[in-house]
Amino acid sequence: MTPEVEAIASELEAFLRRSFLIPDDDTRFTRSVNLWDEGYVDSAGVVETILHLEQLWAVRLPDEIVFDPRFRDVAGIAELVAGLVELERANGAA
């Protein structure tokens, strides 16, 4: 995991805990838990999560990203966002 992915994952984990009232002692909640299947985030929560990520990391998440197989857990979402951040940087530098 690159430092950037780690930073995004760490912040996202904290955001999810704070926003969806996930207790610190919930041992099932890990960076690889399926957020949708396990009921941590619902359909409305997806939207809050996307907006948070877009605002914090200054990227636009394409509509189809929510159906990317990696868009299911903290680690996968962090990878996707890091990829978009990198793409944004490359486009900005070009």
Place this chain on the structure above:
Amino acid sequence: MSAPALTTRRVTDFVWRDGRPWRGPGDGRAAERPEDAAALWGQFALHERDGAGGHLLARDRLGVNKLFFALTETGEVDSSNFLFDLLQRGHRLGAVWSVPAGHALALAPARGEYRLHRHAALDYAETDGEALVEGIRAALVATFERLAALLAGRRLFVTLSGGLDSTTVAMLAREHLGEFTAVTFALEGDSDDLRHARLAARAAGVPLEVVTAAPDELAELLDLVLLHGQDWRDFNVHCGLVNAAIGRRLREQLGPDGGSPAPVLLTGDSMNELMADYHPVVYKGVEYYGLPRIGGGQLRRFLVSGLDAGDREVGVFNAFGLDTVQPYALAAEAYARVPAQRLEDPRAKQELVRLVMGDRIPEAIYARPKLRAQVGSEDVGGTLAAIADRGIDAAALRRRFAGLLGVEEHELGALIRGGRYRFSATAPWEGAR
């Protein structure tokens, strides 16, 4: 009274192209390339074939009509307005995809072609003052004039809750489309909705059909609503139950044939999405109809894009052989220009409708607090209470929906996410077969 059987009747498309109605293949192909779909206006979910193994699938701007597809073993493209229809034909849920709202898809599996193109998107550029009001008036008039041509000769109904949205549709329908019957729903006895629906019908000068149902009768319709409404989320299921009760009554009255072509219902749906006019409801300590905690402008975009998933109007009425048109969805471009800041004002819609419609709407309807049709009165009740009091909560709806589709409940997480049905920007078939 038993619940009606499932139907896979194809949903009717209402399409306008090149300045006139497009009524199907007899008028030529609606679009040959995905880009051509930009010339289409209306409410549609099209699947056209080019005769050489190529397919074009296109869906209207807001996704009012639904469109799912899957590939057969021989590489053919199988499509339907209904997810359960494709599952009944043997496709796995994981191998069924939707065409997203406002997109057209060119695909030819044998040639490896898969090209998804957005042909229509709402422009949220803000306008205010007289330009906004004039824009909305013009869009509504253009919509109803086109509907007058598309619906000529059809028997018409307008669903009337007694609120501003449906009353506006009723008044415009009376002006542009002529005679129709208004139809309203009451769970039992008198209600605030019913009193205002009577008032609105009188103002429009049309007869009012009152559909009543007991809570048990609504519960009987639940499976049909889940499957034809293509959603398990409470806000869509509760609304779909009201529509199912109306649809069932109209079907009983119209007889098994119901006339040909099918009668058409006009509804006030989509306006609440366009004006971000939704709020969670608390009943017996439980919150229903939860929304993302975001501001008015962002909430509007989410709600409008969320029309992609859920079929509480078109799909549910279709189960009873009735066609449905949502005029606000057709005039959406004008409402998208309402400034985001205005949406934060709880009286924004009343003020805007007053500017657009003036005294054509009875004063008592302007003055009325906003209510959801499925809630029914200021004290929460209606369909929400009828279902919730039977222990049918959000988890039960989800479980039942999965059971009816014959899928595992966890699979639903990949079916609707962020208000959209699952779709793919790139060819999904290699991984889905």
